[in-house]
Amino acid sequence: MKRARIRWHILVFLAPAVIVYTAVMIFPLFNTLRLALYSRVDQERVFVGLQNFQTLFFDPIWSEQFWNALGNNFWFFLIHMLVQNPIGIALAALLSHPRLRFAALYRSAIFIPTILSFVIVGFAWKLILSPIWGIAPEMLDWVGLKSLYAPWLGREEYALTTLALVSVWQFVGIPMMLIYAALLTVPEEILEAGEVDGITGWAAFWKIKLPLILPSIGIISILTFVGNFNAFDLIYAAQGALAGPDFSTDILGTFMYRTFFGFQLQLGDPHMGSAIAGAMFAIILVGVCIYLFGIQTRMRRYQL
């Protein structure tokens, strides 16, 4: 009889990845959630239960900022869903057209903003939209719309939407590529069968291709959701940690950074920072669960 022996090589193969992943990702994640239950009183760490969350949600000073950041974050996400993903799908539909010339060239060029860092993107747009430099008003003047110009990033009512659109400009390449990949898998026979039945052009897109790529649209939606709810860099690069003007571009990422590190006269508070991280974790978890159990399992997958 063969005795079960420890196969050391399996352990050796798994150990490095599991150790690094556990020590630097999973453990700090739970440790952060734990730290959210403590507070610093007279230089000592005291367990306070859910009090930090109570402060965050109900204390007037904190809750105003929190709900503001959360609301802004939802607006940020909504703009991405309404602008980025439809443009991405439209571009992918054009690019996947058979016998389109220069398709590879367009694809590579449109993807370029996606590879640039937020710092470059944030500052570049800040300069272009700036009233001092005057590129934006001049270009609007060409089409006779100069009166529409306003210093968008400096106005409370426009700043967040402007930044969301800048972020859309940067990331439209990702939905474009993923949908493009999905469209390539739609078999030619199905399209030809549709043609025989008189379904061509737009109708073919709406009635045949779109239902077939729905799972990919689900994936880009959840990727957008997770990406938006832990966004930070673009706002920080363009508007600084204070997410001005008057916190109108504050989202959860910048709020957490400010709370955790402090700014100007306010001292950093790791425990409140952890509480915000906990809230972000919960929001992302809810989103991912809605996707996994609510959307993905119900989505009809067509056998191709």
Place this chain on the structure above:
Amino acid sequence: MNKARSNPLNSALMHGALILYTLIALFPVFVIIINSFKERRSIFREPLALPDAESFSLIGYQTVMKQGDFFLYFQNSMIVTVASLFFILLFGAMAAYALSEYRFKGNLLMGLYLALGIMIPIRIGTVAILEMMVATGLVNTLWALILVYTAQGLPLAVFILSEFMRQVSDDLKNAGRIDGLSEYTIFFRLVLPLVRPAMATVAVFNMIPIWNDLWFPLILAPAEETKTLTLGSQVFIGQFVTDWNAVLSALSMAILPVLVLYVIFSRQLIRGITSGAVK
């Protein structure tokens, strides 16, 4: 055949739409780069004109070279990116091999555990990561960044690589076993070379986010000697905000390395995305 899908008017419209969007995508980059080569007055007077003999100037680049240690920042970014990719690929491939090759108790569970990190961003744990890096003395070292990026990249790497490793033929590995090769030799000499395309895909996916990250360099390694290019240009531009020549030149210099990498790897990247590696 296919007449309905290829009339010339349609095709012109499609090219029109794509050219328009391509211009929108490239315009800001173009404006930044051409203006970085102009002297101050021309930047403001004719922002959209190409630099000519009269307006050409390298003053911005001179300021950047004198004031910022961009070479050091670049070197730091390079070290962090290359080292992180090396560990992601090595550890990721090893774990993926263990999961796809051997049957053992808890295999599925381990796979799920490692996949958790695909959807949950590592940034949520920042407070505790910083505390840990301070406690271990790794704060303000490049190792802090390398560790974080390795942990961040591993889940997707394991996921993609194990998909590919399942396709490596069993006959080949068994032939190796009959020849008396150890499991380690089989992995390093037989399997790894075969999944090289998948490794390249994983590398390209991870490269850009690591190179461009601002959050962790800002929090874990903000010291002058460990600044990455992204953080370095952010701080530099923040300080020189009124010196337009310097700001535009710094931006152009930050764009350049990524653009070069993109030109080298874009085929790999696009093939990786379109081959469905991220489904």
